[in-house]
Amino acid sequence: MSRASVLLVNPNTMKPPIAPLGLEYVADRLARQGYDPIPCDLAFADAPDSALAEAIDAHRPAAIAVSVRNIDDAYFASQDFVLERTAAIVRRLKHLTDAPVVLGGVGFAVAPKEVLAFTDADWGLIGDSAEFFPLLLDRLLAGQTPERIPGVVHRTDDRITVTPGQSANLTAWPTPERRWFDNLRYFEEGGQAGIETKRGCPGTCVYCVESAATSLGLRLRTPESVVAEFRALLDQGIDAIHLCDSEFNLPYDHAAAVCAALIAAGLGKRIRWYVYAAPAPFDAQLAQAMARAGCVGINFGVDHADAGMLKRLGRTHTADDIASTVQACREAGLAVMLDMLFGGPGETRESLARAVDAVHTMAPDRVGLSCGVRVYPNTQLAHAVAAAGPLGSNPHLCGTVEGNDNLLRPIFYVDAGLEGDIHDIVSDLVRGDPRFLHANPNEIDGNYNYNDNSTLSNAIRNGDRGAYWDILRTARSD
Numbered sequence: 001m002s003r004a005s006v007l008l009v010n011p012n013t014m015k016p017p018i019a020p021l022g023l024e025y026v027a028d029r030l031a032r033q034g035y036d037p038i039p040c041d042l043a044f045a046d047a048p049d050s051a052l053a054e055a056i057d058a059h060r061p062a063a064i065a066v067s068v069r070n071i072d073d074a075y076f077a078s079q080d081f082v083l084e085r086t087a088a089i090v091r092r093l094k095h096l097t098d099a100p101v102v103l104g105g106v107g108f109a110v111a112p113k114e115v116l117a118f119t120d121a122d123w124g125l126i127g128d129s130a131e132f133f134p135l136l137l138d139r140l141l142a143g144q145t146p147e148r149i150p151g152v153v154h155r156t157d158d159r160i161t162v163t164p165g166q167s168a169n170l171t172a173w174p175t176p177e178r179r180w181f182d183n184l185r186y187f188e189e190g191g192q193a194g195i196e197t198k199r200g201c202p203g204t205c206v207y208c209v210e211s212a213a214t215s216l217g218l219r220l221r222t223p224e225s226v227v228a229e230f231r232a233l234l235d236q237g238i239d240a241i242h243l244c245d246s247e248f249n250l251p252y253d254h255a256a257a258v259c260a261a262l263i264a265a266g267l268g269k270r271i272r273w274y275v276y277a278a279p280a281p282f283d284a285q286l287a288q289a290m291a292r293a294g295c296v297g298i299n300f301g302v303d304h305a306d307a308g309m310l311k312r313l314g315r316t317h318t319a320d321d322i323a324s325t326v327q328a329c330r331e332a333g334l335a336v337m338l339d340m341l342f343g344g345p346g347e348t349r350e351s352l353a354r355a356v357d358a359v360h361t362m363a364p365d366r367v368g369l370s371c372g373v374r375v376y377p378n379t380q381l382a383h384a385v386a387a388a389g390p391l392g393s394n395p396h397l398c399g400t401v402e403g404n405d406n407l408l409r410p411i412f413y414v415d416a417g418l419e420g421d422i423h424d425i426v427s428d429l430v431r432g433d434p435r436f437l438h439a440n441p442n443e444i445d446g447n448y449n450y451n452d453n454s455t456l457s458n459a460i461r462n463g464d465r466g467a468y469w470d471i472l473r474t475a476r477s478d
Contacts, residue, residue: 004062004141005036007055007099010043010181011089012069012082014451016460016468017043019186021194021244022105023067026130027180029173033134039181042089049092056096063137064093064101068108068115072410073451076372077423077439079399079410080451083107087119094120100140103153104129110209111377112153113160114406124153127165127216128199167216170199175228178236187238191460191471192274194244195233197226197258201246203278205303206314206380207344207373210246220254223261230267240465241273247301248275249282256286262293272296274467280321287332297335297470299368300325304340305358306351313344314380319358326362336364337469343414343422344373345384345396352418356429366473369430369438371422372398372412382407437469 008027010020020041027037038059045051055061066089073080093101100122108115109126116124123140125133132150139146147154150166183193200218201210233241249255255277262268271294279300290298304310305319322338329336338359342352359367375382375397388394391401395416400409414422423440430436450456450468459475 003034005059007038007061007064009066010041011086016190028176029130068105070107074374076412077441090119090121125151127151128168131168170219170221175225178232191465192240192242193238196244204314209376223257227261227265239271243275247278249277252281259289259293268294279325280317282325284328287328291332299337301339305355312346323362337366338364339368342371347415367436372414375411377407
């Protein structure tokens with residue numbers, strides 16, 4: 001008999017739909033601790049308010065978990081403040097029940113105090129919340145004080161405080177069964193499924209929320225557990241997977257071990273998978289191993305190809321690293337996407353031109369161009385912006401500047417030295433080259449944002465599967 005029912009709400013309604021991997025892992029841990037996880041997936045709900053009311057009426061949950069995957073969509077072109085809709089869902093839940101509402105997820109961890117205050121949720125968890133959520137529930141249901149549980153965010157005396165997080169031992173976690181959410185429907189309508197092989201990132205990017213959200217370091221899963229999770233999805237009919245690691249090849253040895261395990265298990269020819277990766281350390285040996293293990297495409301978050309801009313963005317690789325990595329992938333038969341981030345501190349028209357020229361020479365399959373660097377709370381970039389004085393007097397800031405001191409609403413850094421609209425400048429540099437995917441709000445067909453992208457949705461409906469950039473690569477060449 002279960003100890004209590006816990007409602008797990010996925011508020012993410014973007015299309016194509018992305019399966020809530022974090023909630024899937026939370027559900028698995030709850031079940032193993034004797035709780036009854038009840039998924040409430042608003043991604044497929046025709047009437048979200050009614051779906052919430054029906055789930056609460058049917059199950060009378062003792063607590064409710066709401067995943068905050070994103071604060072916003074991070075696109076200057078659209079500036080979609082996703083958190084506003086999540087807050088509305090929390091308000092609806094609190095109207096329907098007295099059960100405590102607990103927030104978690106990577107978006108929540110970016111600014112836990114600010115997000116808890118904005119949404120008016122009761123509790124939150126940062127870090128490896130699947131490990132510690134059952135402990136929080138134990139204390140809440142027993143009427144005890146849970147403040148000292150690692151990663152708990154809570155209100156005391158009209159203040160919001162955060163208990164320092166603690167790493168979970170992912171090597172000791174049983175392989176998730178992947179049975180709680182409708183993964184096959186997500187595969188059919190969203191084109192892919194997700195798996196984590198580890199958590200954390202050792203990078204020092206000035207804009208990155210990963211280092212801002214936690215200081216827990218790298219937590220690695222065993223390659224054998226990763227293989228078992230691949231099998232669990234394959235048994236459901238899912239053979240296109242995107243690994244959700246921040247950078248698959250950090251550390252290099254772990255990436256190589258995962259590939260070796262997949263090859264040894266004979267899965268390399270039965271699955272197709274994609275990753276995010278850093279351009280260094282990366283070599284021909286790893287590229288060949290990834291290809292034999294079933295990898296078909298890699299998205300490298302290179303940010304730039306100008307030496308000065310790379311340094312100012314906190315990156316340690318060079319343009320030569322990017323070029324050699326693209327070549328290694330080409331020789332291994334792997335498709336390559338380079339993601340660029342333009343407009344950061346010190347950006348000039350000359351640095352933009354140098355970067356675009358360099359990427360032209362490297363000849364990747366696709367290049368994603370984001371103009372404007374989202375200033376997220378608690379990042380190095382946010383601290384630099386704060387040190388420069390009031391937001392309203394900072395000439396480099398665009399988006400929601402007034403009344404946004406906590407930086408929750410979309411706000412972007414675009415160096416004022418560019419002296420012009422960065423989107424138009426970049427469009428002029430890449431015009432005519434279909435490899436460049438550019439989000440330009442000044443052009444009708446210039447936004448490659450995945451959300452509500454009709455070309456992408458139609459391709460998935462017609463049977464395409466995989467990373468969205470790769471699906472668009474094929475669709476746009478038809």
